[in-house]
Amino acid sequence: MALTGTFLCLFLVIHLLGNLQLLLPADRARASFNWYSHLLSGNVLIKLIEWLLFVSILAHIVYALLLTLRARKASGRGYVYDKRKASSTWNSRNMGFLGMIILLFLVLHLKDFWYRYKFGNLPLDEQGYTDLYAIVVAAYEEFWYVLLYLAGIAALGFHLLHGFSSAARTLGLYHPLYSKVVRVAGKLYTLAITAGFMIIPVYIYFNKA
Amino acid sequence: MKIHLKIWRQDERDGPGGMVSYTLDDVTEDMSFLEMLDALNGVLIGKGERVIEFDHDCREGICGQCGLMINGRAHGPLPHVTTCQLHMRSFRDGDTIYIEPFRAAAFPVLRDLKIDRSAFDRIIQSGGYIAAGTGSAPEANSILVAHDTAEAAFDAAACIGCGACVATCKNSSAALFVSAKTVHLSLLPQGKLEAPQRVNAMIAQMNAEQFGPCSNTEACEVECPQQISVLHIARMNWAFNKSRLLGRKG
Ligand code: HEM
Numbered sequence: 001m002a003l004t005g006t007f008l009c010l011f012l013v014i015h016l017l018g019n020l021q022l023l024l025p026a027d028r029a030r031a032s033f034n035w036y037s038h039l040l041s042g043n044v045l046i047k048l049i050e051w052l053l054f055v056s057i058l059a060h061i062v063y064a065l066l067l068t069l070r071a072r073k074a075s076g077r078g079y080v081y082d083k084r085k086a087s088s089t090w091n092s093r094n095m096g097f098l099g100m101i102i103l104l105f106l107v108l109h110l111k112d113f114w115y116r117y118k119f120g121n122l123p124l125d126e127q128g129y130t131d132l133y134a135i136v137v138a139a140y141e142e143f144w145y146v147l148l149y150l151a152g153i154a155a156l157g158f159h160l161l162h163g164f165s166s167a168a169r170t171l172g173l174y175h176p177l178y179s180k181v182v183r184v185a186g187k188l189y190t191l192a193i194t195a196g197f198m199i200i201p202v203y204i205y206f207n208k209a
Numbered sequence: 210m211k212i213h214l215k216i217w218r219q220d221e222r223d224g225p226g227g228m229v230s231y232t233l234d235d236v237t238e239d240m241s242f243l244e245m246l247d248a249l250n251g252v253l254i255g256k257g258e259r260v261i262e263f264d265h266d267c268r269e270g271i272c273g274q275c276g277l278m279i280n281g282r283a284h285g286p287l288p289h290v291t292t293c294q295l296h297m298r299s300f301r302d303g304d305t306i307y308i309e310p311f312r313a314a315a316f317p318v319l320r321d322l323k324i325d326r327s328a329f330d331r332i333i334q335s336g337g338y339i340a341a342g343t344g345s346a347p348e349a350n351s352i353l354v355a356h357d358t359a360e361a362a363f364d365a366a367a368c369i370g371c372g373a374c375v376a377t378c379k380n381s382s383a384a385l386f387v388s389a390k391t392v393h394l395s396l397l398p399q400g401k402l403e404a405p406q407r408v409n410a411m412i413a414q415m416n417a418e419q420f421g422p423c424s425n426t427e428a429c430e431v432e433c434p435q436q437i438s439v440l441h442i443a444r445m446n447w448a449f450n451k452s453r454l455l456g457r458k459g
C-alpha cells in the first residue's frame with residue numbers, strides 16, 4: 001500500500017510538471033505539449049514506467065480491498081451509539097471512498113486522453129505531431145467537464161493529505177522531528193499537486209477563444 | 210443529579226444483547242463513573258435483578274482493567290483518562306449516557322460490559338518478554354542506559370493494555386498496543402538482541418488474533434489514557450520492515 005502509494009505520488013509530480021506546459025500561451029503550448037507527448041510515447045523507458053504505473057494502481061486497489069475486508073472482519077459488531085469520528089480526521093477514515101472517486105476519475109481521464117492518443121484517429125499539428133493539445137483544450141472548454149475534473153482532483157487532494165504522511169509511517173519513519181517535517185511536506189505537496197492540476201482546466205476554460 | 214442510562218446487556222458469550230434503559234437518582238458529582246455503576250447495581254440487587262457486569266480492578270488508572278465505551282467514545286468524553294478516573298462531574302443533571310463494551314472481533318463480549326481481552330495476553334506470550342534468564346536484580350550501574358533511552362522505554366512501557374486503542378480504531382487494529390510492547394523492550398540493552406524475532410512473532414500473533422490493519426488514522430493516540438504516541442507504531446513498522454529486508458524474521 002505504502003510503496004505503491006508513494007510511487008503514485010512520485011508519478012503525480014512528473015505528470016504535473018509535464019502538464020504545466022499547457023499554461024504557456026496557446027501557440028507555444030500546442031507546440032511544446034505535442035512535442036513532449038510525442039517524446040514520451042516513443043520512449044522505451046516511459047513504456048516501462050507506464051506498465052509500472054498500471055501494475056501499481058492495480059496492486060494499490062487490490063491491497064485497498066484486502067485491507068478493507070480485513071478491517072471489516074476485525075470490527076465485529078459495531079456500536080449502537082458511535083462518536084468515534086471525533087478522534088480522527090474525516091479523510092483518514094474515508095480513504096477507500098476517496099480512492100473510489102479517484103478510480104472513477106481515472107477511468108474517465110484515461111479514456112478521454114490516454115486511450116484517444118494511443119488508439120484514436122487524431123489530427124496532426126503543424127510539426128506533424130499528434131495534436132493532443134487540441135483534445136485537451138476542447139475537453140476543458142466544457143463547463144461540466146471542468147467541474148468533474150475539479151471534483152476528481154479534490155478527492156485526490158484529500159486522499160494525499162492523509163496518504164503522504166501515512167505512507168511514511170507505514171514504511172517506518174518514527175523520528176519525531178522528521179515525522180513533523182514529513183507531515184508539513186505532505187501538506188505542501190498536496191497543496192502544490194491539487195492547485196497545479198486544478199489551475200490547468202480552469203485556466204484553459206477561461207482562456208477559450 | 211438524575212442520570213438516564215442506556216446500557217448494553219447480554220447474558221452470555223456470543224449471545225444476543227441489546228441496550229436497556231435505567232434511571233438513577235441521587236448521583237453526586239464526586240462519584241466516579243464506576244461508583245455510579247456500583248450504585249445502579251445496588252438498586253438492581255434490591256430489586257432482585259442480575260447486576261450489570263463490568264471489568265475493573267485498581268480504580269486508580271494503572272491496571273488497565275476498566276474500559277467502557279461511554280457516549281460513543283472509548284473511556285468517555287475526557288482525553289487521556291481511564292473509565293475509572295472519569296467522574297460524574299463530567300456530566301450534567303438529566304443527561305442520557307450510553308454505555309457499551311469495547312468492541313472488536315478479537316474482544317468477544319462475555320457478559321454485559323465485560324469482554325475477553327486474552328488476545329492481548331497471547332500477543333505478549335508470543336514474544337513480549339526477554340528469553341534469557343536474568344537471575345536476581347544486578348547492580349544497577351553494571352549495564353548503562355542513557356537517560357533519554359530509559360525515558361523513551363518508559364514512555365512505551367506506560368501502556369496499561371486497556372484496549373481503548375482497539376475499541377476506537379475504525380479497523381480494530383491493535384497496532385498501538387503491540388508497538389508499545391515491542392518498542393519498550395527493544396530500546397533497552399537486554400531486549401535489543403531479540404528485537405527482530407520479537408517484532409515478527411508479536412505481529413504474527415496480532416494478525417492471528419484477527420486484529421485489523423493499521424491505517425494511521427491516529428484515533429488510538431487521542432483516546433489512549435497513557436498518551437502512547439503513534440510514533441511507536443512507525444518504530445514497530447521500521448523494525449518489522451528492516452527484519453524482513455535483512456531476512457531476520459527469527
Ligand atoms: C493517483 C492515485 C493515487 C495515489 C497517489 C494514492 C496514494 C496513496 C497513499 C500514499 C496511500 C497511503 C499508504 C499507506 O498509508 O501505507 C494510499 C492509501 C490508500 N489508497 Fe490510494 N492512492 C491513489 C489512488 C487510489 C485508488 C484508485 C484507490 C481505490 C480504488 C485507493 C485506495 C486507497 C486506500 C483504501 C488506501 C488505504 C488507506 C488506509 O490505509 O486507510 N487509492 N493511497
Ligand code: FES
Nearest residue numbers: 268272273275293
Ligand atoms: S480499574 Fe485499573 S485502570 Fe481503571
